[in-house]
Amino acid sequence: MKFWISQNSKVYGPYTLEKLHELLDEGRVTLNDMVCQDGATVWVKIQQAVPPPIVPEAQQFNSKHDTVSPNETNQKLHPFIASGLNFLITGSGYGYLGMWKKGFILLFLAIIAGLFTFGIGYLIPLIFSVIDCFITAQKINRGEFVDEEQGLKELLDALMSVMKR
Numbered sequence: 001m002k003f004w005i006s007q008n009s010k011v012y013g014p015y016t017l018e019k020l021h022e023l024l025d026e027g028r029v030t031l032n033d034m035v036c037q038d039g040a041t042v043w044v045k046i047q048q049a050v051p052p053p054i055v056p057e058a059q060q061f062n063s064k065h066d067t068v069s070p071n072e073t074n075q076k077l078h079p080f081i082a083s084g085l086n087f088l089i090t091g092s093g094y095g096y097l098g099m100w101k102k103g104f105i106l107l108f109l110a111i112i113a114g115l116f117t118f119g120i121g122y123l124i125p126l127i128f129s130v131i132d133c134f135i136t137a138q139k140i141n142r143g144e145f146v147d148e149e150q151g152l153k154e155l156l157d158a159l160m161s162v163m164k165r
Contacts, residue, residue: 002038003050005029014038020050079137086129090122093133097140102148109155128155 002014007029015023023029024046031047077097086093090110094103106129113121132151139146 004036004038005046006034006036006043017050020046024050076141077137079134079141082133082137083130086133087126090126090129093129094136097133097137099136099146099148102152105152106155124158125155128158 001017003017003020004011004013005015005020005023006012020029020035024031029046031045033046034043035046035049036043037049082093082096084093085096089107091103091105091107094100094106106125110122110125110129113125128151136146
């Protein structure tokens, strides 16, 4: 199936469906641009004529785990802002990344660890959250899906070993 595209009173094409999706991804055409299937005479908006791309099963959202994906507006998240927020208040940078659950868990762990170790145990969640939040923001910016619970088990193990001493 091939398509012709109309932009600014000019006609381009024909393009395959895959190429049309590529042009949409690149922002060279929009869903409001007009398209006509090869051999047809009716022009409609791309959003009415072109089916969305099929996502391979391996890339589909896994609803069993909380994950964070790139934000809908494709705005880049600033890793230094996320890390800086975590440095000020442990876990707050995860709120900036949309990972509130992980942020609250880290804040809780930091408070508990600090109480049981006279403040020294607070440093482990603090350092972990600053570094992990920076790396997580970079992964989100690259379009990778991030498991919200990733790294928490290792942090708990480290805290338990410090608190046993």
